[in-house]
Amino acid sequence: MSVAMPAQPGNRGALWRDLVAKALVALVSLAILFAAWVVYAVGQALFGACLVVVALAFFAIYGFRQFYFARFIFPGAVAVLLFILFPVLYTIYLGFTNYSSFNLLTFERAQNVLLSSRIIDEETRRPFALVAEGDQYRVFLPQGEGGLLSEPAPLDGEPASLAAEQVERAPQTTLEMRDVVALRDPLSRIEVTLPDQTLLRASGLREFAYVQPEYELVEDEKLRHVETGEILTPNHEIGFYVREDGSRVTPGWRVFIGTGNFERIFQSQGIRGPLIGIFIWTVGFAVGSTVLCFSLGLLLATILQWEHMRFRAVYRILLILPYAVPAFISILVFRGLFNQNFGEINLILNAIFGIRPAWFTDGFLARAMLLIVNVWLGYPYMMLLGMGFLQAVPQEQKKAAILEGAGALRVFFTITLPQILPPFLPLLLATFAFNFNNIVLILLLTTGGPDIPGTVIPAGQTDILGSFTFRMAFMDSGQQFGLAGAITLIIFLVVTIIAYANFIAMRRTQHGAVQ
Amino acid sequence: MIVENRRTLLLKKFAAHGFLIGFIVVIMFPFLMVVSISFREGNFSVGTLIPTNPTLEHWYLALGLEYTRADGTVVQPPYPVLLWMWNSIKLGIISAAGALAIATISAYALSRIRFRGRMAFLDSLLIIQMFPTTLALVALYAIFDTMGGISPVIGLDSHTSLVLVYLSGVMMHIWTIKGYFDSVDPALDKAAAIDGATPWQTFRFVFLPLAVPIMAVVFVLVFIGVVNDYPIASILLRSEENLTLATGSRFYLSEFEYRWGDFAAAAILSGIPITVVFLIAQRYLVSGLSEGSVKG
Numbered sequence: 001m002s003v004a005m006p007a008q009p010g011n012r013g014a015l016w017r018d019l020v021a022k023a024l025v026a027l028v029s030l031a032i033l034f035a036a037w038v039v040y041a042v043g044q045a046l047f048g049a050c051l052v053v054v055a056l057a058f059f060a061i062y063g064f065r066q067f068y069f070a071r072f073i074f075p076g077a078v079a080v081l082l083f084i085l086f087p088v089l090y091t092i093y094l095g096f097t098n099y100s101s102f103n104l105l106t107f108e109r110a111q112n113v114l115l116s117s118r119i120i121d122e123e124t125r126r127p128f129a130l131v132a133e134g135d136q137y138r139v140f141l142p143q144g145e146g147g148l149l150s151e152p153a154p155l156d157g158e159p160a161s162l163a164a165e166q167v168e169r170a171p172q173t174t175l176e177m178r179d180v181v182a183l184r185d186p187l188s189r190i191e192v193t194l195p196d197q198t199l200l201r202a203s204g205l206r207e208f209a210y211v212q213p214e215y216e217l218v219e220d221e222k223l224r225h226v227e228t229g230e231i232l233t234p235n236h237e238i239g240f241y242v243r244e245d246g247s248r249v250t251p252g253w254r255v256f257i258g259t260g261n262f263e264r265i266f267q268s269q270g271i272r273g274p275l276i277g278i279f280i281w282t283v284g285f286a287v288g289s290t291v292l293c294f295s296l297g298l299l300l301a302t303i304l305q306w307e308h309m310r311f312r313a314v315y316r317i318l319l320i321l322p323y324a325v326p327a328f329i330s331i332l333v334f335r336g337l338f339n340q341n342f343g344e345i346n347l348i349l350n351a352i353f354g355i356r357p358a359w360f361t362d363g364f365l366a367r368a369m370l371l372i373v374n375v376w377l378g379y380p381y382m383m384l385l386g387m388g389f390l391q392a393v394p395q396e397q398k399k400a401a402i403l404e405g406a407g408a409l410r411v412f413f414t415i416t417l418p419q420i421l422p423p424f425l426p427l428l429l430a431t432f433a434f435n436f437n438n439i440v441l442i443l444l445l446t447t448g449g450p451d452i453p454g455t456v457i458p459a460g461q462t463d464i465l466g467s468f469t470f471r472m473a474f475m476d477s478g479q480q481f482g483l484a485g486a487i488t489l490i491i492f493l494v495v496t497i498i499a500y501a502n503f504i505a506m507r508r509t510q511h512g513a514v515q
Numbered sequence: 516m517i518v519e520n521r522r523t524l525l526l527k528k529f530a531a532h533g534f535l536i537g538f539i540v541v542i543m544f545p546f547l548m549v550v551s552i553s554f555r556e557g558n559f560s561v562g563t564l565i566p567t568n569p570t571l572e573h574w575y576l577a578l579g580l581e582y583t584r585a586d587g588t589v590v591q592p593p594y595p596v597l598l599w600m601w602n603s604i605k606l607g608i609i610s611a612a613g614a615l616a617i618a619t620i621s622a623y624a625l626s627r628i629r630f631r632g633r634m635a636f637l638d639s640l641l642i643i644q645m646f647p648t649t650l651a652l653v654a655l656y657a658i659f660d661t662m663g664g665i666s667p668v669i670g671l672d673s674h675t676s677l678v679l680v681y682l683s684g685v686m687m688h689i690w691t692i693k694g695y696f697d698s699v700d701p702a703l704d705k706a707a708a709i710d711g712a713t714p715w716q717t718f719r720f721v722f723l724p725l726a727v728p729i730m731a732v733v734f735v736l737v738f739i740g741v742v743n744d745y746p747i748a749s750i751l752l753r754s755e756e757n758l759t760l761a762t763g764s765r766f767y768l769s770e771f772e773y774r775w776g777d778f779a780a781a782a783i784l785s786g787i788p789i790t791v792v793f794l795i796a797q798r799y800l801v802s803g804l805s806e807g808s809v810k811g
Binding site: 038039042043044047068069070071072073075076077079080082083084085086087088089090091094099300303306308309315317318319320321322323324325326327328329330332333334335336337339342344376430433434437439440443444466469470473474481484485488491492495498499500502503506 | 524527528531532534535538539542543545546548549552616617618620621623624625628630636638640641642643645646647648649650651652653654655656657658661662664665679680682683685686689714715718739742743745746749750760761764765767768773775778779782785786789790793794
């Protein structure tokens with residue numbers, strides 16, 4: 001980034017260089033400000049505000065020499081601000097809104113959707129045909145011997161209003177139905193005015209009809225139904241237009257609903273029940289995975305560190321292999337291997353013990369399967385770290401203990417383990433935090449299933465909080481972004497506690513190991 | 516060396532090797548099965564470890580070629596695996612290069628330039644990087660959904676948007692590179708300063724050449740992280756030609772169409788390059804991790 005290159009001090013002769021640099025800084029700042037305005041215009045006020053801060057900081061930091069040091073940190077800080085800090089805060093903010101598939105739009109757009117909805121006057125339906133004329137088309141509405149023929153229009157998707165005139169004879173060739181189907185979309189955007197000023201629009205693939213707006217705007221953002229005269233009142237508390245009888249009209253819009261989502265979580269039995277179960281399983285899964293991976297990894301590391309062991313390098317490579325293969329591939333492979341009917345694991349179990357466990361439909365087995373797969377995926381990392389830390393344990397202490405008559409197990413638990421546990425602690429906490437949110441494993445292996453019966457929102461027995469939220473927002477239960485944001489806040493609090501504990505552990509051991 | 520009874524030592528060795536070999540057989544089982552399945556006929560058939568009627572059908576399809584069976588029927592490749600692989604590699608390289616540029620510059624500043632709030636900045640980096648990006652998925656979706664109204668380039672289903680999100684993963688790499696810079700002798704940059712170099716020039720001509728090994732490690736780390744990412748790519752990408760390997764492979768084993776054999780071949784094909792990169796780099800990856808840890 002050439003902007004970051006300041007004019008060199010003491011090089012006053014190159015004044016123009018300084019000027020060019022300053023002009024560039026000003027231009028870039030203005031560009032970011034413009035971007036902020038555009039973002040604000042599409043309804044992302046918060047993100048726009050963030051960009052304004054970025055623009056001002058950019059101008060100050062690259063425009064003035066006293067902030068010279070910050071020039072090096074600025075890019076990293078911006079990346080953190082825009083793509084971690086802001087999205088996390090924004091997700092939590094969304095937890096206080098009703099953002100969902102019913103309340104997807106802004107108020108203006110929801111109102112526009114209602115205003116552009118049309119009702120068809122059934123009486124005026126009449127068939128039509130299309131007549132091609134070079135690149136253009138005419139709409140023909142038969143009437144007795146002849147009919148009404150419109151002006152030509154290109155039908156390129158632009159809205160157009162065409163006047164139609166009486167003609168004596170029907171055109172000789174009209175378009176086939178399948179060509180009309182291909183033009184369906186542009187056709188819906190044109191209107192045809194008859195000589196008596198009636199306005200007709202396409203009301204289907206075969207017919208034109210008199211079409212009028214369903215609603216018209218009256219005072220105070222209210223809408224009036226054109227035919228029935230019913231008044232729709234916007235309710236900004238719930239984000240819907242309501243009819244006179246109190247029923248809601250979709251689409252709604254996004255509004256701030258305060259703690260509504262949290263009340264739903266804690267009061268609705270259909271959400272609270274599964275949520276408690278999911279929380280317990282999330283913690284159990286994360287603790288179980290961490291402890292099992294740690295134990296297995298450390299056991300293997302100890303064996304591999306044993307001085308009498310031969311072929312250590314070969315063993316090491318083979319044992320690392322599960323870590324080296326991309327996780328998404330391994331998880332999908334296990335998904336196939338565990339398949340109840342065609343899976344190779346059940347074939348072997350069936351041949352030896354005559355059983356075919358239902359890995360995906362039995363809650364307990366599904367959880368066991370997740371732990372098995374996760375240990376397979378996670379032990380090599382622990383083994384690699386364990387081998388590093390084990391080398392740091394002084395041999396003399398072990399020898400002394402053995403001379404005193406202590407067994408290998410005793411030596412391990414009284415001398416080795418206490419010495420490697422403190423440096424290991426931050427990494428164990430990081431592994432716990434990782435597994436607490438290990439949604440890739442859950443989504444690719446079980447997708448949360450088997451489902452817990454009687455829930456308001458689809459929840460599975462193997463769902464962890466993260467995958468539950470993910471499914472709520474992006475999968476089967478349909479874009480419940482607000483509720484998902486609220487649950488994210490709960491995860492956020494747990495992760496914060498882990499992160500803080502981890503931070504303390506790192507500071508204490510002076511091992512800022514980064515996972 | 517601790518003196519041990521020769522008999523018990525032999526017994527122990529025997530037990531250790533036996534345990535490791537048994538363990539490795541269990542661990543290797545999925546790999547062996549996948550190789551076997553990729554040569555088996557059909558997508559459901561049950562068979563022995565060494566297929567009785569080996570066929571290259573799944574491999575043809577994985578490589579994007581059509582395959583003519585013995586009875587004359589022609590099978591078309593179900594999914595563009597090679598295109599997905601290219602998408603993954605492209606995204607990985609661009610994100611890794613971008614993250615590297617940001618991380619190296621920031622790490623230099625945090626290691627060498629003393630300024631107010633430096634420790635606070637470092638601590639907040641450490642805490643922020645512990646928050647997984649998956650916490651922000653809903654917001655990322657909402658943001659890019661509306662940004663798509665400005666330009667599809669920064670909207671949903673765009674690789675640019677995805678790279679922007681991946682760039683946010685630089686925090687932990689700043690730490691790794693900073694640990695490396697901390698171990699560089701301060702005499703070097705003092706000498707550069709005496710010769711009249713600005714901090715930028717010191718960075719460009721002294722530190723950057725020194726950092727090449729650790730930069731390679733970080734590059735590989737980001738690359739592998741991007742190729743392995745599933746949640747972010749799965750919410751931001753839509754159309755089949757834009758998908759990455761991680762998001763596309765899932766279709767092979769959907770409930771409606773179960774293509775076990777085709778998946779096996781595609782998985783081996785796409786898994787091998789990444790695995791090889793990882794195995795070559797793993798020695799440095801581990802030392803890079805502990806580098807960072809001692810100097811924190």
